[in-house]
Amino acid sequence: MDTDTDLADLVAEKIAFGEALLERTKNYKKLEGMPKLQRNLKQEIKFLEKILVNRSYKKEHLQCSNLSHFTAVLNVLDTTKDNVSVMKVFKSGAARNVTVDIVCENGLKWIKVVARNPKSLSQISMGDTSYGSRSVIDKARDFVAVSKQFPRLFQTPSVIFSFANGVGRNLAAAIESYGIIVEGERVEDDLFCLEEYDEEDENENISSSALSTENADEIKKVNLDISAMLAYCSSVTNGSAGLFKFDVPILTQVAKCELQRPQKPILDQFFEGKTLYCCQTAYDSFIEIMNTIGGPEEKIRGDKLLENVKVLPDNASVEDTDDFETTEAFSNIQYTPDKEIKVGGQITERSLKVFRFGDRIRAVTVSANAGFVRAAMQQGVNFVVFLHESRALTEQKELEKGSIVGNLL
Structure with missing residues (x-):
C-alpha cells in the first residue's frame, strides 16, 4: 500500500467487496431494518467510488471503512x-x-x-x-x-x-x-498498558520511549498534553495503585502496571528545572474532564498543578514565552505549511492543536498519545516529544467500585 496504484487497487477491491455484501443482504430482504443496513452499505460504496474517481483516496479511508462491521x-x-x-x-x-x-x-x-x-x-x-x-x-x-x-x-x-x-x-x-x-x-x-501500539503497528513493537525525541530532557520548556496532566493528577499515580481491587479487571490491571512502572516519578524528574506551559485548548479540556470524572483529591491535585502552568492561546509563538532560546531539536522538524498533517484516525483536531502549540513555542510536548506521534511520523512530521505511559483518572471508580486489598502484585 505504498504507491498510488496500490491504493487505487485496494479501493476498487473494497468496492467489489461492498457490492458482494449488498448482494448477501437480499437473503434477508423481508427482515425489519434490512433496508436501513442496505442504505448504509450503498452510501459506503458510493463514497468509495467517489474517492476512486477523484483519486482523493487515503490510507485512512481503507482503515476506517464500515464494511468490516457490516460483514460481521x-x-x-x-x-x-x-x-x-x-x-x-x-x-x-x-x-x-x-x-x-x-x-x-x-x-x-x-x-x-x-x-x-x-x-x-x-x-x-x-x-x-x-x-x-x-x-x-x-x-x-x-x-x-x-x-x-x-x-x-x-x-x-x-x-x-x-x-x-x-x-x-x-x-x-x-x-x-x-x-x-x-x-x-x-x-x-x-x-x-506496557507499550502503546496503533492497530496498524502491531508487528513493529515500538515502545513509547523509542518514539521520544532524543535528548528531549535538555529542552527547558514543557508543553503539557491533556494526557500528561491527567496522568500526573490521577489517584492511581499518587499512591492508590496497590490499595484497591476492582470488580472490573481492566482497572485492576491498570493499577498493576502503575505498581510495576510508576509514572509520576518519571514526570516529576522530567519537569524539574523546567517551565511548564499548556495551550488554551488543553487547559479547557483538562478542566472539563476533571470536573466530569475527577475525584475530590484528583481535583485538588489538578488545581495545584495548574498553579505552576502558564496557559497561552493556541496560536502563541516562541515570543510569547519567557525563554526565546531554541534548540537543535527544532531545526529540522518544525511544523510548516509544506508539512501539512491530515486529520483522521489517530490525528484529531484537538491533539493537533496541542502538539502544534508545543512546536511553535519551542517546547517539548509531554504526552501519552503515542498513536498521534506515530501517525504524524508516518506523514513525515516528527514532533519534539517526551512520551510516558497512559494513566486515567481513577478516584471516582475507586470510591464506587473498589475494595481495599493488601497488594496487587
Whole structure:
C-alpha cells in the first residue's frame, strides 16, 4: 500500500467487496431494518467510488471503512434463528438509546456486533482515548439498563456481545460481570498498558520511549498534553495503585502496571528545572474532564498543578514565552505549511492543536498519545516529544467500585 496504484487497487477491491455484501443482504430482504443496513452499505460504496474517481483516496479511508462491521453483522445473522430485526433502535427515557445489531429468537436475544481490533477496545476501556469517546464497557451498561425496559414474553432479553476479531480476556470478564454473554476468541490483554501500539503497528513493537525525541530532557520548556496532566493528577499515580481491587479487571490491571512502572516519578524528574506551559485548548479540556470524572483529591491535585502552568492561546509563538532560546531539536522538524498533517484516525483536531502549540513555542510536548506521534511520523512530521505511559483518572471508580486489598502484585 505504498504507491498510488496500490491504493487505487485496494479501493476498487473494497468496492467489489461492498457490492458482494449488498448482494448477501437480499437473503434477508423481508427482515425489519434490512433496508436501513442496505442504505448504509450503498452510501459506503458510493463514497468509495467517489474517492476512486477523484483519486482523493487515503490510507485512512481503507482503515476506517464500515464494511468490516457490516460483514460481521451478516456473518452473525447467518448463524442466528427466528430473526426479528437488524439495526433496531431502542429508545430509553432514563438511559442512553441503544442500537441492537440483531434482534433474534423472537425478541429474546439482543446481539451487539463488535468488529474493532481487540487491543484498541482494551485501550479505550482503560481510558486511553479522547474525552467523550465511549468504551465497550460503557455500552455494556447501556444495553443492560435498556434491555430491562423492553421485556419479551415476560422475560428480559438476553444481551450478547459478539466480537468478530476477538476480545481481551480481562475486558471480556468485565463485560460478563454485567450479565452479558460474550462471544468471540479470547486473547491476552495484560500487556496493553506496557507499550502503546496503533492497530496498524502491531508487528513493529515500538515502545513509547523509542518514539521520544532524543535528548528531549535538555529542552527547558514543557508543553503539557491533556494526557500528561491527567496522568500526573490521577489517584492511581499518587499512591492508590496497590490499595484497591476492582470488580472490573481492566482497572485492576491498570493499577498493576502503575505498581510495576510508576509514572509520576518519571514526570516529576522530567519537569524539574523546567517551565511548564499548556495551550488554551488543553487547559479547557483538562478542566472539563476533571470536573466530569475527577475525584475530590484528583481535583485538588489538578488545581495545584495548574498553579505552576502558564496557559497561552493556541496560536502563541516562541515570543510569547519567557525563554526565546531554541534548540537543535527544532531545526529540522518544525511544523510548516509544506508539512501539512491530515486529520483522521489517530490525528484529531484537538491533539493537533496541542502538539502544534508545543512546536511553535519551542517546547517539548509531554504526552501519552503515542498513536498521534506515530501517525504524524508516518506523514513525515516528527514532533519534539517526551512520551510516558497512559494513566486515567481513577478516584471516582475507586470510591464506587473498589475494595481495599493488601497488594496487587
